[in-house]
Amino acid sequence: MSTTSSEQPRPDVWLKTKDSELYINPLPVRIWHWLNALGFVALILTGTQIRYADMFNVMSFETAIKTHNWVAFAVIANYFVWLVFYLFSDRITVYHPELNFRKFFDKAFKQIMYYSYGIFRGAKSPHKVLPYDKFNPMQSITYQIVMLLVVPVQFITGLMMWDIKRFEGIIEMAGGLEVVNTVHVLIYIFFISFTMIHAYMGSLGHTPATHFREMFTGFEEEH
Amino acid sequence: MVRNTSGVRHILGPFLIAMLSCCLSNALLAQPAEEQSATDKPVSKVPATEAGAAAQDTETSPEIDPATKAALKLEETLKQNGKCLRCHNRERTKLLEDGQELSLQVPKEPYVTSAHGEVKCVSCHSAIGKRKHPSKSTNISIASERAYSVEMNDSCRKCHRQKYTQYKGSVHSALVAQGSDKAPLCSSCHNPHAPVSMADYQAETGLPCKNCHENIFDSYSSSVHGQARINGNTIRDSHIQAPICSDCHHSHEVTALAIGDVLRTTCIACHENVTLLHNQWLPNAGTHLDIVSCAVCHAPFAKRKFDIHLYDNVAKVPLTLKEGDPPIQDQLQAIADEGGDGDPLEIWKSRSGIGGEGQAADISLRSRMEVMSGVAAHQIASKSFAVRTCESCHEPGWRQKQNVTLSVTQPDGRRQSFEADRDILSKSKAIESISDFYALGGNPSKFLDILVLLSLAAGIAVPVGHFTLGKMINEYLARGKR
Numbered sequence: 001m002s003t004t005s006s007e008q009p010r011p012d013v014w015l016k017t018k019d020s021e022l023y024i025n026p027l028p029v030r031i032w033h034w035l036n037a038l039g040f041v042a043l044i045l046t047g048t049q050i051r052y053a054d055m056f057n058v059m060s061f062e063t064a065i066k067t068h069n070w071v072a073f074a075v076i077a078n079y080f081v082w083l084v085f086y087l088f089s090d091r092i093t094v095y096h097p098e099l100n101f102r103k104f105f106d107k108a109f110k111q112i113m114y115y116s117y118g119i120f121r122g123a124k125s126p127h128k129v130l131p132y133d134k135f136n137p138m139q140s141i142t143y144q145i146v147m148l149l150v151v152p153v154q155f156i157t158g159l160m161m162w163d164i165k166r167f168e169g170i171i172e173m174a175g176g177l178e179v180v181n182t183v184h185v186l187i188y189i190f191f192i193s194f195t196m197i198h199a200y201m202g203s204l205g206h207t208p209a210t211h212f213r214e215m216f217t218g219f220e221e222e223h
Numbered sequence: 224m225v226r227n228t229s230g231v232r233h234i235l236g237p238f239l240i241a242m243l244s245c246c247l248s249n250a251l252l253a254q255p256a257e258e259q260s261a262t263d264k265p266v267s268k269v270p271a272t273e274a275g276a277a278a279q280d281t282e283t284s285p286e287i288d289p290a291t292k293a294a295l296k297l298e299e300t301l302k303q304n305g306k307c308l309r310c311h312n313r314e315r316t317k318l319l320e321d322g323q324e325l326s327l328q329v330p331k332e333p334y335v336t337s338a339h340g341e342v343k344c345v346s347c348h349s350a351i352g353k354r355k356h357p358s359k360s361t362n363i364s365i366a367s368e369r370a371y372s373v374e375m376n377d378s379c380r381k382c383h384r385q386k387y388t389q390y391k392g393s394v395h396s397a398l399v400a401q402g403s404d405k406a407p408l409c410s411s412c413h414n415p416h417a418p419v420s421m422a423d424y425q426a427e428t429g430l431p432c433k434n435c436h437e438n439i440f441d442s443y444s445s446s447v448h449g450q451a452r453i454n455g456n457t458i459r460d461s462h463i464q465a466p467i468c469s470d471c472h473h474s475h476e477v478t479a480l481a482i483g484d485v486l487r488t489t490c491i492a493c494h495e496n497v498t499l500l501h502n503q504w505l506p507n508a509g510t511h512l513d514i515v516s517c518a519v520c521h522a523p524f525a526k527r528k529f530d531i532h533l534y535d536n537v538a539k540v541p542l543t544l545k546e547g548d549p550p551i552q553d554q555l556q557a558i559a560d561e562g563g564d565g566d567p568l569e570i571w572k573s574r575s576g577i578g579g580e581g582q583a584a585d586i587s588l589r590s591r592m593e594v595m596s597g598v599a600a601h602q603i604a605s606k607s608f609a610v611r612t613c614e615s616c617h618e619p620g621w622r623q624k625q626n627v628t629l630s631v632t633q634p635d636g637r638r639q640s641f642e643a644d645r646d647i648l649s650k651s652k653a654i655e656s657i658s659d660f661y662a663l664g665g666n667p668s669k670f671l672d673i674l675v676l677l678s679l680a681a682g683i684a685v686p687v688g689h690f691t692l693g694k695m696i697n698e699y700l701a702r703g704k705r
Binding site: 066 | 510668675
């Protein structure tokens with residue numbers, strides 16, 4: 001598929017052309033990504049303030065809760081920018097899973113080896129970033145789990161706690177408020193390291209700035 | 224005075240009777256209508272002309288005018304009561320079995336001008352009739368003033384059926400039924416021989432509630448409600464009366480407001496926009512109003528507690544024990560004592576059998592934030608002093624710092640509480656039963672805290688480690704080349 005897309009560019013409303021550069025991230029993806037990034041950082045910080053009110057006093061508990069709630073709603077709305085864009089554009093292929101498991105594991109292993117050793121030796125990434133095949137197998141599977149499972153669960157548990165009375169029945173079905181809260185906190189814990197590692201791995205492109213630039217402008221140089 | 228004139232009366236007696244008989248026979252011949260008023264009907268105190276006219280009406284029309292009938296009945300009552308008051312207006316006492324003296328005096332004023340002045344004495348004192356009046360030879364034995372008041376309490380029902388029924392459903396009546404010698408009877412608040420209307424109660428004095436609940440009334444007096452009442456309701460609009468005892472607790476169906484959400488409902492009855500106002504700033508306002516008693520925030524200096532109560536999941540109300548259920552004290556005390564080592568709900572079920580396996584009741588534990596005492600619950604401060612800092616509850620370890628009580632509503636409607644070990648909320652065995660006792664930020668979990676630290680460490684270690692590894696590999700390979 002990647003070979004096809006690179007050899008025969010598809011007609012795409014989001015496809016722009018630039019000499020020797022590929023249009024990897026269309027505008028909706030970039031808007032969603034950066035709003036999401038800001039939102040997640042704000043949610044992690046306010047979440048930390050809420051959970052550890054005795055250790056940090058950056059803002060009052062009330063402000064932390066209210067900020068957390070408003071940002072969360074913005075992030076939920078923003079999630080639909082991502083969802084609608086990929087559901088209604090053929091760029092959804094970037095998430096297509098590799099149904100051939102052997103091929104998937106083979107590519108994944110090569111990618112791990114690249115990040116473990118090859119990258120330090122100046123080797124080229126085994127995965128070539130293309131508009132319709134943006135993610136390496138590990139990114140593809142991770143982002144799908146995150147966007148289709150982890151993030152929605154975080155939204156749902158957060159919504160339940162935003163208005164406990166309204167979602168009383170669902171909370172009861174889920175095993176009580178403490179269970180809901182524990183799930184929410186576990187995902188928060190996951191996102192602490194995810195956000196930091198994600199930002200670091202963003203610097204592992206051809207140059208440290210390659211992927212950051214790509215996320216701002218949408219274009220990445222062909223290598 | 225009677226004693227001084229008794230001799231004269233003895234001599235003049237036959238003469239007066241003869242005179243009276245003569246006058247009566249003349250009157251019977253001359254005025255047939257008057258004969259009726261003087262014999263069959265009570266003597267009317269209304270002006271003679273009116274009485275005469277009324278009497279003529281009764282003679283001419285087969286149906287007696289209801290107003291006239293009532294007036295005549297009243298006259299009869301006053302006449303009969305007058306006979307009783309002739310003696311009982313004076314100071315006299317009766318020696319009771321407990322050695323105390325019971326005053327038998329019923330001062331004519333204010334009795335005759337009171338609402339009860341139109342009621343025959345024998346309506347209440349039915350055991351003491353014309354031919355049944357106790358004398359030295361037929362003395363009635365009364366154990367104590369309290370015992371006599373309890374015995375007489377039912378007589379109020381004859382006329383005040385609705386109020387009496389309300390009273391019978393009250394916590395006061397329940398206490399009387401249990402043998403309390405202090406719980407109020409009708410006569411504790413309403414002097415039966417000098418009853419006053421509601422409007423005449425000087426509510427600001429706290430009477431009659433203050434007689435028993437003095438500490439609570441003092442607490443109320445210094446509250447925003449009490450002060451508003453004393454200052455002529457200047458805090459709120461003048462058309463809204465600040466509440467006095469009976470406004471929240473009712474006059475006759477007196478309830479303990481701490482039960483369920485009765486308190487909230489009572490507060491909202493006046494502060495009707497309270498949900499809207501809290502929604503404007505308080506996250507999860509509905510839940511807060513459900514599980515936090517108003518006084519917890521609005522009596523800012525009150526000590527708080529975590530009250531765990533048994534909840535009937537079928538009826539969706541706090542569990543009220545039924546008559547015949549096993550006595551509650553031992554079970555609650557056991558949970559309070561042993562709860563630190565076990566699941567309070569399981570202890571309850573195993574000891575009481577209620578809500579256990581094979582039982583119809585589906586019972587769980589629920590909790591509310593309450594203030595520690597009834598005195599504290601009345602110390603409602605002005606809104607500007609209300610607790611608004613979320614951290615007062617939402618802080619790590621909050622749950623472990625709270626006073627804890629276990630309580631249940633008894634068949635008589637009273638809530639009985641027992642202080643429990645604070646550890647009851649933090650034992651792993653109780654996790655399932657207390658899973659709803661959650662306060663954001665107040666439920667620390669060391670396991671989750673360690674995971675947070677590990678995640679943070681991984682977020683730092685992975686980039687730093689990967690970067691460092693790359694440097695080391697490059698250096699190693701560069702050294703090898705050299």
